[in-house]
Amino acid sequence: MRVRFHGRGGQGMKTASRILGSAAFHAGLVVQDSPVYGAERRGAPVAAFTRIAKAAIRERGLIAAPDLIVVADETLLFEPTAMPLAGCSARTVVLINTATDAAALQERLAHLGRIESADFTSLVFSITHTLVGLSTALGVAAAALVGLSLEESLAGVAEELAHATLSRAAYEANERLAQEAYALADAWRAVPEPLDASLALAAEAAPTALLAAAPAGAPGTQLVELRFEPPARATPTICVANTPERSTGSWRQFRPLLQRDLCNACWTCFVLCPEGAIALDEHEFPLIDYEVCKGCLVCVHECPTHAFATEKEVR
Ligand code: SF4
Ligand code: SF4
Structure with missing residues (x-):
């Protein structure tokens, strides 16, 4: 089995x-x-x-x-x-x-x-x-x-x-x-052929890679350099390797939703987001890029005013 x-x-x-x-x-x-x-x-x-x-x-x-x-x-x-x-x-x-x-x-x-x-x-x-x-x-x-x-x-x-x-x-x-x-x-x-944990392991086909093969020309062991932007955009931006093409938004199970009337623009979420998915709008309130937000909910848990609601993703 x-x-x-x-x-x-x-x-x-x-x-x-x-x-x-x-x-x-x-x-x-x-x-x-x-x-x-x-x-x-x-x-x-x-x-x-x-x-x-x-x-x-x-x-x-x-x-x-x-x-x-x-x-x-x-x-x-x-x-x-x-x-x-x-x-x-x-x-x-x-x-x-x-x-x-x-x-x-x-x-x-x-x-x-x-x-x-x-x-x-x-x-x-x-x-x-x-x-x-x-x-x-x-x-x-x-x-x-x-x-x-x-x-x-x-x-x-x-x-x-x-x-x-x-x-x-x-x-x-x-x-x-x-x-x-x-x-x-x-x-x-109660199905016609129930699974049986005690079954002997039959010979298995040669293992195939579970993860998608890296695209041709992928950077391999190339070093990733972090670029730091000015204080108003103080989070690091990964600007090499395949990150710009990788939509980590598809990893998300729960979507953080900002309830702006509860937000005091303290920037805690902006600083702590591990993906740099939160930018600031023209009034310096957080703005989430859902293409990048992976749904870790760090922002939800860390927000001191509980300004985020969450919504289950369904695809
Ligand atoms: S859920 Fe995680 S990745 Fe998405 S905005 Fe919040 S901290 Fe960033
Ligand atoms: S942590 Fe909460 S209060 Fe602070 S900027 Fe983010 S959403 Fe607003």
Whole structure:
């Protein structure tokens, strides 16, 4: 059984793959999990891989032809540097965290295999009142889909959350979330050919790159020089490499919306935005460039007057 998780930096897909791996380990199976994210930033597409089998796993590296794909956010579906559906076949099950129903996605994605979808983001919000917890929800949903029991799944969550410094209340919220996510995904298992975590790993096709190949003539190891502009535009502008052509706006899951009547033009957001996506208008109020804003929500969290609202992106 090969499972591939796709998410954005900060969504916890590495932890989700570990929760699944730990759950399978508690079921007495052999597991292997590994993430790939390099030196990426919050919001950048990342992937994590879990292999589960009854016998020793000698295969290593990226999973090119998964049995189950978990997509942590629908904004990744058409992201060229993520390509979450790469390597899909008619037997691949795809689980997508989205409010869009599976039938509509089936048509839109033209995937021959099975698609399941649920709004795990809302589920996480409703139970933990934060976005933290998507790893628990999707790790457990994957465990249910591959046929692991609730007890094994909860053991996987307990094992992984033991490494986090959570309050008792946050831990209990994660447990509740795990139970809800398991119930949701368990209902999907009654399909003609359920996934079976104990399946031996069949030979996999030669791994193909998950990330889009760098365009011809890409700068490679060229040094990136930062240019500093005058004080009114004091944030650094990355002016070489491929940044001007790279639209990090497509990484965004949540859009910050300025409520100008609440803004006192303190410039905190302008200074702290890690992408330099906030400029100042002629009255020196922040102006967000949504082509560049990657949705990290640093501005939302740091604004002293709570002048930003947020809106979920749907693509
Ligand atoms: S504008 Fe806000 S959400 Fe967008 S990249 Fe900058 S800090 Fe992050
Ligand atoms: S941090 Fe808040 S108050 Fe300050 S400029 Fe930005 S939006 Fe306005």
